[in-house]
Amino acid sequence: MKMAVIDPAENEVNKNIWIAVGTWRWVANDDNCGICRMAFDGCCPECKLPGDDCPLVWGECSHCFHIHCIVKWLNSQQVHQLCPMCRQDWKFKE
C-alpha cells in the first residue's frame, strides 16, 4: 500500500510510511501456569520455545494455562472435566 502524496501546502511535511515496532507478552492473572508451574513467559515443559507454538488458553472460570498442559490434564480426566484450580466445569473461553 503506497500512499499517494496529495498536492501539499507550501510548508507541508507528509508522513509516508511508518514502520512501527511493538512487543507482546501474555497478560494472565498469574505469573506461572498452575499445572506445570512454569512461567507464562516461558513455555510448557514439553516445548522448547515459548511463543506462538506454545500458547495460553483461558477457561470460562478465567483461569489460564499453557494449552498443552490443560489439554493433557483434560485427557487424563475420566468423568468430569474440571478446571484444576477451581474445580468448576472446564469450558474454553471463546
Next chain:
Amino acid sequence: MSLRPRRVDFDQTWATLLQTVKGVITFGSVARSTWNDRFSDVYALCVACPEPLGDRLYQETKLFLENHVKSLHQTVIESNKENLLTVYQQHWEQFSKGSSFLNQLYGYLNTTFIKKQKYSDADLNYGGFTVELTDQMLEIGELALDTWKKYMIEPLKQQLLGLISLEIESDRHGSCMNQSVLHGVITSFVDVEQYKKKLPLQLYEEIFETHFLKETGEYYRSEAAKLRDECSCSEYMEKVIKKLIEEDVRSCKFLHASSHGKVTHECQQRMVADHLRFLHGECREMVGNEKLQDLENMYTLLKPINGGLGVLVKEVEEHIKSFGMEAVRNLKGVDVPAQFVESMLEVHSKYTELIKKVFGTDQQFVGALDKACATAINYKSNPKTPCRSPELLAKYCDNLLKKSSKGSSESEIDDLLGSCITVFKYLDDKDVFQRHYSRMLAKRLIHGQTASMDAEELMINKLKQACGYEFTNKLHRMFTDMNVSNGLQEDFNVYLKEGPTDLGLNFSMLVLQAGAWPLGQSNLPRFAIPQELEKSVSEFEKFYNKKYNGRKLTWMHGLCTAELKMNYLKKPYIVTMGSFQMAVVLMFNETIKVSFSEASQHTQLGEKEMIKQVQSLIDAKLLTTEGTLSTESVFELNMSYVNKRTKFKITAAIQKETPQEMEQARSAVDEDRKMYIQAAIVRIMKARKIFKHNQLIQEVIHQAKARFAPNIAMIKKCIEALIDKQYLERTQNSTDEYSYIA
C-alpha cells in the same frame, strides 16, 4: 622293491648311504636314481627286522655331521684373517642348503622315528619343562644346524664378532667390500636356530645383537661428541638425521628385522637423548627466529624421544602467544573489530600452516596453538575490566552482515563468517558474544539493515554447530518473529481493506515476542504519539486484540522508523527518521517556530531524550536554532535545505550504540551468568545430594565451560544465594559440604 620289513645289514647299507650323504651335504651332484635308492635304504633301515635300526642310523648320522662340521671348522680357521668371513659364509651357504636336502633324504626317519619322541607344540608352550630340550632327538636337518652351531659358531664366535665389527665400522666410513658376505654371516646366526619353536632368535640376540648394540652405542656416543665440538646446532641436527637414516639403511641391509627398532633406538639415545639439554637449549632461539628447516629437524629428532618434545611445544606456544598478544595490545585507530579479528586470524592461519608444514600437524603442537590463541584472544588489558574480544567479534560480524558492507560476494562473506567461528571457538566468554550478537542482530532485523537473510541464517547455523541449540535458540526465535510479523502484516492489510478506515499512510508493523528480543522493557521513554498516527495505533490494536487473546502489546516507539516526504523545499526529499524525530518534525505542519518547551509538551518526551532528538535534527541541518541547543531554544525548519540525494536517512545518530547500551549488555550478561550458575548448582546438587565445596566448584566450572569461564567468587555468591533460598544447606558435621534440600 617291497615295502615289507626285512633283515638289513646295517654296516653295508650305511657305507653306501654315507657316500650319498657326503655328496648331499657338500652339495655335490647326486644322481636321481641313487637318491631314490638311498631314500629306500633309509626306509629299510628304519623298518628293519627283527630290530628297527633307526636309532643306530641317527647316531651314525650325528657322528658323521659332527666330524664334517669339525673339519669345516678347521678349514675356516686355517684361512687367513681377511678371508675368514668369506670362507665361513661359503661353507655355511653350502652346509645350510645341503642340510635341508639331507633332511628330505631322511624324510622317513624324521616322520616316523623322530617325530614320535618330540614334544608337541602344546607341551612346549604350556608344559613347564625343566628337562634340557637339547637332549631330545632332532630331525636330521635340525640336527645338522644344531651341529653347526655347536662345532662351528660356538668356537668361532669371538673371531667372527671381531671381524663383523670391523666390517661394519668400515661400512660406516663408507667402504664395505662384501655386503652379501656380511649379511650371510649375520643371518646364519638366525637361520641356525630357525627351527626352534621357543625363542628362535635367542642365539642371534645373545651372541650378536647385544654385542652389536653396545658397539653401535659406543660408536655413536663418540661420533656425537665429535660433532658437538665441531658443529653448530643446526649442522649437528642435520648430520645426526643423516646418520640415523644411514644406520637405518645399514640395519636393513645386514640385520634381522627384529633388530631395526632396537638399533634406531640405541642411536637416538646416544645422539639425541643424551644431548637433550643441548638441543632444548637451542629451541628458544630457533622458534623465535622461525627457522623452519631447523625446527623440522628438531621435531624429527625429538619426536621419538620420550619426553623430548615438551620443551619445543612450550616454546612454540610462548612464541605464538607473544605474537597474538602483540596484536591484541596494538589494537587502535579506526575499525578495531576488523583489526582484532583479522590479526587473530592471521596469527592463527600462519601458525596452523607452520605446524602443518614443519610438525606434520602433530596434535601436541595443535594443542599449543589452541592454548596460545585462547590466551591472546581472551587477553584482558586490565584484569578488572572484562575482556573486549567477544564484543569486538560480534561487532565484526555485524559489519559483515549489515547492508553496504563493501559489496563482498556471497562466498566471500561465507568465508569470512567461517573465520569468525574460528575466533569464536577460542572465546572464553561465549555468552558475552551471544549478548552482543543478539543485540546487533535485533537492530539489523528491526531497522531492515540485514544484507542477506541467507547469510544471517548461515551464521546462526554455524554458531549452532559450534555451541549447540540452546546457545542460538533466542536468535532463531527472532527470525521466527520476523516471519510471523510478515504474515500478520498481510492479515492486517486485508482487515484494513475490508474495513472503512483509511490510515492515511503506509503502515507496517513488527510484533516481537518480548522474551526473545534483547530489548529493554523497563523505562521506555514517555511518548505521546503524533495524532497523525493515532488511528494506525488504535486500528492495529483493535485488529491484534481481536486476533489474539490475552496478549498485551507494547509499542516500542524508540525503535519505530518513519519515512517522511518533505514538500516544503525546492525538491521533495524523502527522509527516513525515528518516531521521536518525526514527532518533532510533524509539529512544523502547524507552525513555523517551535520552542523547546512546546515540543516537550507536545511529545511528552523527557528533557534528555528531547535534546538528543532535536540535536540530531539540527546536525542533519533540517532544523536550525540560534546558539547551542538548550531548554530555552526555539527552532525552525531550514527552508534552504539542500542535499544531493533525494532519499536519505537520519536515523544513524539515533540507532548508534550508546555506551549505556554496552553497559546494559554487560550487566545483563552478569545476571544471566548468575542464573546459569545457580541452575547448574541445583542440577548438580539434585544429582549428588551431598557434595563437597571444592568438587561442586569444579563441576560448575566444567558445566559452564562451553559458555564462559565463571569466576569463583561468583559461584560462591550463587551458593550463598541458594542457601538463602533454601535450596541447599551446609551439612552439620562438616564445614565444606552442602546437601540438597528436596
